[in-house]
Amino acid sequence: MKYAICTFLICVFTAFSIHSQEISDTKFGKGLINFTAKDSSFSVKFAPRIQFRSATNWSHDGDNYSDPTQSFLIRRARLKFDGWAVTPKLKFKIELGLSNNDISGANTFNRNTPRYILDAVLKWNFYENFELWAGQTKLPGNVERVVSSANLQFIDRSILNSRFNIDRDIGLQLHHKIVLGNDLVIKEKIALSQGEGRNVTVGNIGGLQYTGRLELLPFGEFNNKGDYVESDLEREKSPKLMLGAVYDFNDDAVKTRSNLGDYMILEDGNIFQTDITTLFLDAVFKYNGWSMLAEYANREADEPLVIREGISNSPDYEVAVGNAFNIQAGYLLNNNYEIAARYSLNDFDDITNYLDQEEYTLGVSKYIVGHKLKIQADVTYSELDNLKDRIEFRAGFDFHF
Numbered sequence: 593m594k595y596a597i598c599t600f601l602i603c604v605f606t607a608f609s610i611h612s613q614e615i616s617d618t619k620f621g622k623g624l625i626n627f628t629a630k631d632s633s634f635s636v637k638f639a640p641r642i643q644f645r646s647a648t649n650w651s652h653d654g655d656n657y658s659d660p661t662q663s664f665l666i667r668r669a670r671l672k673f674d675g676w677a678v679t680p681k682l683k684f685k686i687e688l689g690l691s692n693n694d695i696s697g698a699n700t701f702n703r704n705t706p707r708y709i710l711d712a713v714l715k716w717n718f719y720e721n722f723e724l725w726a727g728q729t730k731l732p733g734n735v736e737r738v739v740s741s742a743n744l745q746f747i748d749r750s751i752l753n754s755r756f757n758i759d760r761d762i763g764l765q766l767h768h769k770i771v772l773g774n775d776l777v778i779k780e781k782i783a784l785s786q787g788e789g790r791n792v793t794v795g796n797i798g799g800l801q802y803t804g805r806l807e808l809l810p811f812g813e814f815n816n817k818g819d820y821v822e823s824d825l826e827r828e829k830s831p832k833l834m835l836g837a838v839y840d841f842n843d844d845a846v847k848t849r850s851n852l853g854d855y856m857i858l859e860d861g862n863i864f865q866t867d868i869t870t871l872f873l874d875a876v877f878k879y880n881g882w883s884m885l886a887e888y889a890n891r892e893a894d895e896p897l898v899i900r901e902g903i904s905n906s907p908d909y910e911v912a913v914g915n916a917f918n919i920q921a922g923y924l925l926n927n928n929y930e931i932a933a934r935y936s937l938n939d940f941d942d943i944t945n946y947l948d949q950e951e952y953t954l955g956v957s958k959y960i961v962g963h964k965l966k967i968q969a970d971v972t973y974s975e976l977d978n979l980k981d982r983i984e985f986r987a988g989f990d991f992h993f
Contacts, residue, residue: 621964624993636675641742641992643668651980658980666691667748667988668741670710681718685729687711700794701855707791710760725765728790731851732765732781732805733758733838734872734887736918738820743963745822745883745922746955746970747986750936752916755946756889758840758870761785761801761851762792777809787842789851798865799843801851808835819876823932824883824924825962831879838872849912850891856898856909866895868911881924889916896943907945914940920953928959947977964992 618626623637645667651658669691676683687710689695695706713727730738736749737757763785770778786792787801809819811833815826819834840850844865847853856864874887891913898909916939922932934953940946955970969987976982 620993621961634675634677635680636673639672639993641668641670641672641990642666643741643988643990645747645986645988648985650983652983653980657983665693667693670694681716683715683717685711685713685715697791699855701788701797702791702793709791721769723767725767726763728760728762729765730760731758731783731785731801731803731840732767733803733840733870734889735820735834735836735874735876736885736887739822740820742990742992743821745885745920745930745932745957746934746953747968747988750887750918750920750934751938751949751951752887752889752918752936755849755912755938756870756872756891756916757852758801758803758850759852760790761787762790763801775810775812777807777813779805779807779809781805781807785851787845787851788847797863798846801840801842801845803838803840805836805838809833810835814876814878818878821963822883822885822920823922823930823957823959823963824878824881825959826878827881827924828878829880832877834876836872836874836876838870838874840870840872842868842870845893845911848909853912854909858898858908859900864895864898864909866893866911868893882921883924884919884921886919887917890914896941910944910946912940912946913944914938914946922955924959930957930959931955932957947979949977950975963990966990 623639625638628635645665647663649661668689671688673686674684688708689710694710695708697707698704709728711729713725713729716724718724732738734753734757736753737759763783765781765783768780772778783803785801785803786796787798788796811831814832815828818826818828818832842850845868846855846863846865848856850868850870858864869892871890872887877884893911893913896911896913897907899907916937918934918936920932920934922930924930932955936951938949940948951972951974953970953972955968957966957968959966967989972984974982974984
């Protein structure tokens, strides 16, 4: 696989070298390569990006602070391709991940190989406002997850997203939009997927996963798709609001967090299955530099505990059932500095051993070329049940052609 990627990159940069002999009208932030065939049979944009992070942590118990621990990380390193073929109504997106965080998760069910592919999807606008998607991409889940990691208001997403999101999967999606009157926009998104997450290549052990998302935009659409970009970089001239609701049902799910988490493998080699339901409610508001995002999540399972026969007080696996809440808001100053604050809560059901967690985060960002080139820092105070509180300071930059 790594040799195939190296060959692919050589071809890309050879094509770029040939293309770059002519003066291009593209600019930073609009893609490294923007190419349209002379006969208009296809168009492609290539946009690599990296995210560098540093983190310093202290545990805290009353007046006592531990010695700090320091880490540096290439959080994401990705190659993104998108465009269209034959007709602008047939779009594609391919995104490859190269960092350890992007490719980790090898197991028997993906043949113990790195998971390079993030997105590989075709999007066909086959009739009016109907669009059919086929391939691997993000499910229409909570808005914070669907927002690209390149367009975040803080260094990274909240703890709600880290424990309750439904992430990427392989399957089909149908997207539709209705415009009523001058302002009201309704968007419906439904998905049928494998139910075990991205890059699974060996079987579909459980049932299928069914996801539906409904969005209401009572004041019309956001500028430049701003409902899926954190921070009000467009400085909306009039108030914009998006209200969303998601229902997700994973039939005979085999992982501890629906299509994420650990496979629930029993001692005899069989895999435990249980129906898992996830609900999201979210909202995005923007106006004149102000932005707000709020989310609620709930997960339930028919059988949340996998208990070995005869050992009733020691489950082998636990489904992460419970509730979560996240709210964040920020204001973008005229000099493109932004100050933002976030509160997040994970409240797991008492029958599980998952630890409840609360986080308070204060962040600052400097947008040099929007989200394409930015510097960010934030500080978080975290309270985790039965453990010492934790303080974390993070800083980093995004660089995205």
